[in-house]
Amino acid sequence: MSGFNKVVDSYEEAMAGLEDGMTILAGGFGLCGIPENLINQVKKSGVKDLTIVSNNCGIDGFGLGVLLEDRQIKKMISSYVGENALFERQMLAGELEVELTPQGTLAEKMRAGGAGIPAFYTATGFGTPVGEGKEVREFSGRSYILEESVTGDFAIVKGWKADRFGNVIYRHTAQNFNPLAATAGKITVVEVEEIVEPGELDPAQIHTPGIYVDRIIKGNFEKRIEQRTVRTNK
């Protein structure tokens, strides 16, 4: 790995430097657009006491859910965590700290974190348990709470295509939190379905410019579907 060749060949190399107690930002919404192989590598590495920032926590046995199996997660910062029985047990037993964060606030925390903005005001959560203990300020007669941004020691991201410069595009709604997480990791690792030749991606269509990306790896993906719904008529 050197200069503008960010491609690595193994998942060990992709996640090299991950240690106990680190914070990982993960892209994905439900099981859509999750960095499934990078998550599996985190499991394999055996690191503990992780703080994970991700909209959801996978399901039992897939996605971030696998990190619960060996109790690798200390704290989860998410907007919705209801799909997962092991999660429930660990949370109720007090083994897992959970910070529920409104989805838009979570996205903005990552965006702001990557953009060098330490905190922002939002009306979301004012007057609710989310606003408790947070600074309140009025603008034009409306109350807003101060929310701090987040950054991670690692960001793990699932893209569709990338080149060796680390330019990434996402496919359909598998984009979700991925480009936001990508901006906010000290080390940002992107796994993709395809690595293309330099120049093949249209510069105007890049979702994540390579400046944010440290490592690129090509993976094979299961892409499990959480709610398989099809048209019944016609």
Added chain:
Amino acid sequence: MALSREQIAIRVARELKDGFYVNLGIGIPTLVANYVPDDIEVMLQSENGLLGMGPFPTEDTIDADMINAGKQTVTAAIGASIFSSAESFAMIRGGHVDLTVLGAFEVDVMGNIASWMIPGKLIKGMGGAMDLVAGADNIIVTMTHASKHGDSKLLNKCSLPLTGAGCIKKVLTDLAFMDIDNGAFILRERAPGVSIEEIIDKTEGKLIIPDNVPEIEF
């Protein structure tokens, strides 16, 4: 008789206007998409990052990378756009969505809404609901008027932790369509065959009853 889930959706759909961008929550609100009048065009926003949600796919076109906020596989309508979660909530928080429809456990006369957390029961999270109620000006809450035990869900003060404060102006229940204004529910329409007395009986919060409260027609 109390409105069915479908009838609630049909009544909400009458609030749609040509050119509206609409976010529909999970449950009854989702059904509204089935009753968009033929002579208007609306675009459905799904907060995971899709503006212009189409119907469910066929078995042949199903795609794991194409889901809605309920995590169901969907398609993109013609004219759709796809973007990040931050962009999606910029639209929502920035007040660009014309109508938001979502469910609730409780609503009160101050326009407060509780929809995400029952203390003592498992808390799964608020998802995008807090951003949606904080960002939208035009929100319709759909819910049942009272619990199975007959306890009113339209209150003087919400008893459950809030999703948003002072943000709800319209509520459609299985019994009535109401505005919320000036610290009271204002009864606008009632379900066919439902008496005003029954609505009074099942509304704990202050209720104002205008002279004429028409029945909703189907």
